Amino acid sequence: MDTIFIDSAPAEQVVELATYISSLRGDEEQALVKEVTPIVEAEKLTEATKVILRESKTLLESPEREFEGAFNLLAALVMANEDKALLAEVLKIVSSDANQKTAIKFKVLSNIFNILPANSAQRLTVFSTIVDLAAASDEIDLVIPQLPYVSAWIQEWGVSVDEERALYLSLSDRLKETGNTKQSLDLLLKYLTTFNGASQLDAQKPLATRAVVESLGAADELNFENLLKIDAIQHLKGEKVYELLSVFLNGNVQDYRQLVAKHTGLVGELKLDDEENLRKMRLLSLASLGSEHLTRELGYAQIAEALEISEDEVEMWVIDVIRAGLVEAKLNQVAKTAIINRSIYRTFGNAQWQQLHTRLEGWKQSLQDILQVVANAKLTTDAAISTAVVTNN
Incomplete structure (x- = not known):
């Protein structure tokens, strides 16, 4: 047997x-x-x-x-x-x-x-049992390699929306309990994307809030624009947690401090770390400052003022923002300047499209000017050659 x-x-x-x-x-x-x-x-x-x-x-x-x-x-x-x-x-x-x-x-x-056949709905029950056993025996790592396939499996199994939601939420909860916060958040966001319509979204506010808080609290997470694509999170507009998210998306260090002062106790209520929030806001603010001054010099004093730090700390923060992959930059320690060669956009909306349009128009004009200079040089060279030929004859 x-x-x-x-x-x-x-x-x-x-x-x-x-x-x-x-x-x-x-x-x-x-x-x-x-x-x-x-x-x-x-x-x-x-x-x-x-x-x-x-x-x-x-x-x-x-x-x-x-x-x-x-x-x-x-x-x-x-x-x-x-x-x-x-x-x-x-x-x-x-x-x-x-x-x-x-x-x-x-x-x-x-x-x-x-x-079981690949399209059998019973596979859902079996997989859920595997997950429960893994969580109960503290072996959840055995499930993690299968997570990338879950969305495709759900389509193959042809299960109901309620069953899909139950699986995503169960997986998210199990992974959170075992300290796998990144995977837990990914599955929670997939769960939330299955909802639309005000009647459904109202009931999801607690989990949408949890998703925002876990995103903001994730140590290595600095990109929050994807949260705006989820209706359940958009439905939080008017809530204090959405104000906080908006600051991380578009604000700076000063905006963050103002919000914290406005809503005393909010950070503690959400079980977030104020110092960690400030660290992220400084990195994001420096990235935004870089995108506004691409290829131009940024003085240490300007950076220090924007980040509310001393000039002695500027180099450390520029290095940190480079390590975080938010910008590419070079430091001039003698001149106390930084040149940002590349910077991410925290959100990409109408303002950023306009900025890109303006920059492209500038590059287009520069190329036209260069082409004109080349054309003029060619005319001058051709004229000189013709003159030389006539003289020699």
């Missing part, structure tokens, strides 16, 4: 499992075999399968070398049955006692997942 491929007929599988369960119990009378045999002979396979399921917790006592084979046989029997609800019973039994024989239980559940 160490293979996933089951060759015997379902009726024979029932008797085989009954015999194996009796042997695990040390039941020489084989009471279970005697119970199911007449049911099988009467060709009542579903009823016989339910009897086996009723007694199948005994299979958890199987030696590890036989455990997988025993549950493979049980799963094959159940999946051959027309009653699809029986598989849920198998999953419940396999995933019980999460800290016992955990590794082999994952293997059994993976076997069941892979046996």
Whole structure:
């Protein structure tokens, strides 16, 4: 019983499992075999399968070398049955006692997942069971490599929107509980994108707020524009948390300080760190300052004033913003200036399109001027050559 491929007929599988369960119990009378045999002979396979399921917790006592084979046989029997609800019973039994024989239980559940057709909606139930077992046994890392496939799987399975939402939210909660905050946030945002319409969005305000707070609080997260694409987060307009998000999107250090002063206790209420917020705001403010002064010199004094720091700290902050990938810049320590060669835009709206248009027009004019200079030089050269030819003749 160490293979996933089951060759015997379902009726024979029932008797085989009954015999194996009796042997695990040390039941020489084989009471279970005697119970199911007449049911099988009467060709009542579903009823016989339910009897086996009723007694199948005994299979958890199987030696590890036989455990997988025993549950493979049980799963094959159940999946051959027309009653699809029986598989849920198998999953419940396999995933019980999460800290016992955990590794082999994952293997059994993976076997069941892979046996099911790729488009089977039952795969959702199996995958959810795998996630629950991983969380309960503190093995959530085993699930993380599968997360990139979840969205595609959902489409293949053809599950309902409610089932899709339940999976995303369950995954997000499990990952948050185990400290995988980035993956948790990604799945929470996918959950929120499934909602639209005011009646749905009102109920999602607490989770939309959670998404904003977790985004702002993520240590390495400095790009918040993607949050604006989600209706559930847009629906927070008018809330204090949305004001805070707006500052991170478009404001500067001074705007942040003003908001904190306006809403005393907001940062603590949201369980955010004020110093970490200021660090991010300084990096973002410096990136915005750079985008406004591309290829032009920025004096240390100007940077220090914008970031509310001393001039002695400027070089450190420029280095930090470069490391964060927000800008490309060169420092001139003698002249105490920085030249920003490239800078990200925190948001890209009408103002940024206009700025880009103006810059492109400037480059276009510069190219025209260069072309005119080249044309004039060519005319001068041609004239000089003609003069030389005439003189020589």
